[in-house]
Amino acid sequence: MNIRSTVLTSLFAALIAAGAYISVPIGPVPITLQTFFILTAGILGGRKIGVSAVFIYLVAGSLGLPVFSGGTGSIAHFFGPTGGYLLASIPAVYITGMFSEFGTKMYHILNDQKPQMMRSVIIQTSLVTAGAILGSLMFYCIGVPWLKIVLKIDWVKAYGFGMGPFLIGDAIKMIAAISLGSLFCSRVYNFLHFGAANEPT
Amino acid sequence: MAEKLIFHYQARNSIIHRIDPRIKIIIIFTISAAMFTVNPLQFAVLFGYVLSGCLIARLPFTRYKKELRFFFLLLVVIVLSRWISSKSLIPSLYYGARFILVVAAGLLLTDSTAPEDLTLALYWFIRPFKFINPKRTAIQFNLTVSFIPIIFDSVLEIREARKSRLDNTWRKPVKRIISFSSQIFDLILQKAEEISYALESRLFDEKILHGSIAFRKTDFIVLILTIGIIAGLLLVR
Numbered sequence: 126m127n128i129r130s131t132v133l134t135s136l137f138a139a140l141i142a143a144g145a146y147i148s149v150p151i152g153p154v155p156i157t158l159q160t161f162f163i164l165t166a167g168i169l170g171g172r173k174i175g176v177s178a179v180f181i182y183l184v185a186g187s188l189g190l191p192v193f194s195g196g197t198g199s200i201a202h203f204f205g206p207t208g209g210y211l212l213a214s215i216p217a218v219y220i221t222g223m224f225s226e227f228g229t230k231m232y233h234i235l236n237d238q239k240p241q242m243m244r245s246v247i248i249q250t251s252l253v254t255a256g257a258i259l260g261s262l263m264f265y266c267i268g269v270p271w272l273k274i275v276l277k278i279d280w281v282k283a284y285g286f287g288m289g290p291f292l293i294g295d296a297i298k299m300i301a302a303i304s305l306g307s308l309f310c311s312r313v314y315n316f317l318h319f320g321a322a323n324e325p326t
Numbered sequence: 327m328a329e330k331l332i333f334h335y336q337a338r339n340s341i342i343h344r345i346d347p348r349i350k351i352i353i354i355f356t357i358s359a360a361m362f363t364v365n366p367l368q369f370a371v372l373f374g375y376v377l378s379g380c381l382i383a384r385l386p387f388t389r390y391k392k393e394l395r396f397f398f399l400l401l402v403v404i405v406l407s408r409w410i411s412s413k414s415l416i417p418s419l420y421y422g423a424r425f426i427l428v429v430a431a432g433l434l435l436t437d438s439t440a441p442e443d444l445t446l447a448l449y450w451f452i453r454p455f456k457f458i459n460p461k462r463t464a465i466q467f468n469l470t471v472s473f474i475p476i477i478f479d480s481v482l483e484i485r486e487a488r489k490s491r492l493d494n495t496w497r498k499p500v501k502r503i504i505s506f507s508s509q510i511f512d513l514i515l516q517k518a519e520e521i522s523y524a525l526e527s528r529l530f531d532e533k534i535l536h537g538s539i540a541f542r543k544t545d546f547i548v549l550i551l552t553i554g555i556i557a558g559l560l561l562v563r
Contacts, residue, residue, distance in 0.1 A: 131469065136518045139473030146400060187355075189428070189432065197425060198432065201359050201363075304508075
């Protein structure tokens with residue numbers, strides 16, 4: 126990691142924290158933009174930067190800084206109904222980042238063979254989309270069982286509180302993260318690897 | 327450009343500013359964890375304790391007016407949305423008060439502690455965990471705290487720019503949301519690039535941490551006092 130990776134990691138951590146301020150409480154689990162920025166961190170930063178950004182964000186929140194959903198912050202959040210979603214953010218960003226890195230690698234390999242080929246873009250986008258879908262699912266895979274255990278409710282209620290109301294919103298956030306990723310991926314890549322940050326995308 | 331002051335270090339000569347940042351982190355951590363287990367009366371004591379800390383630190387609330395307006399708006403949204411979803415006013419107001427306490431505690435930590443001291447303090451806590459590269463993590467944490475006001479600043483800047491171009495109608499909302507967020511991200515990324523270039527040109531080395539922190543008698547007194555208050559609150563139920 127160099128200075129640019131360090132700065133980019135901090136930027137994503139701050140964006141995840143700022144995303145938590147846009148929160149709509151509709152039950153035990155509020156709708157926030159955290160997942161949007163977590164996916165964006167994975168797509169644009171890859172595994173290392175994404176995981177580090179989420180880790181910094183979780184540390185800041187557990188220390189008591191107001192960065193968790195709805196502008197709150199405390200270690201107590203990890204033991205509350207939304208604790209599973211917080212913990213799930215690390216594997217979610219890892220998976221999204223892994224697919225995004227693989228997509229970028231494939232894009233460069235294919236583009237080197239036949240430049241300006243549509244196929245390379247399609248393969249990259251498909252891999253990024255697959256990563257974002259799996260990353261989003263990770264939140265539910267860990268968040269919903271955690272919610273069920275903490276609130277001592279049955280599976281139907283757990284899905285009703287912790288998954289059902291968020292599916293459409295998460296799909297929109299995922300599409301927005303992929304769009305933002307495709308708009309800025311070459312700029313972030315250039316910034317991290319070559320220093321030609323202001324090249325047109 | 328509207329410069330953000332909130333969550334930025336404000337140099338003052340107060341006892342709060344002089345407290346060891348490690349003690350401040352322990353205090354904020356304990357208060358934020360304790361506020362979820364206390365009853366409203368005990369919460370009021372914690373609230374008063376943090377608020378008096380803000381007053382002793384002489385945080386310039388009048389200069390924060392513009393930024394605090396944003397938090398006030400957020401407070402109103404939080405309380406109203408809680409009220410609508412839970413249909414009970416008192417718990418919603420209590421939730422709002424908890425939000426104020428967290429913001430005040432965060433303000434107290436970031437505005438009364440120099441960034442390099444905060445970095446050193448965090449490094450001290452995470453030093454045993456070698457696998458996470460403690461020095462880099464501490465620097466990233468410090469940069470993250472500095473980035474948060476820059477993000478709010480950028481949002482304000484883009485919003486003003488769009489408004490001045492009479493672009494404040496909400497036709498085609500999805501398209502507008504995407505263009506608005508990409509403009510914000512573009513501006514923030516530009517600022518991140520500028521920060522990186524500035525650090526590179528100063529030959530910034532993330533392996534070196536500047537400054538030093540020392541534990542004094544006053545720090546010990548403040549720590550004992552805070553732990554005493556919180557323990558007392560938790561014991562007297």
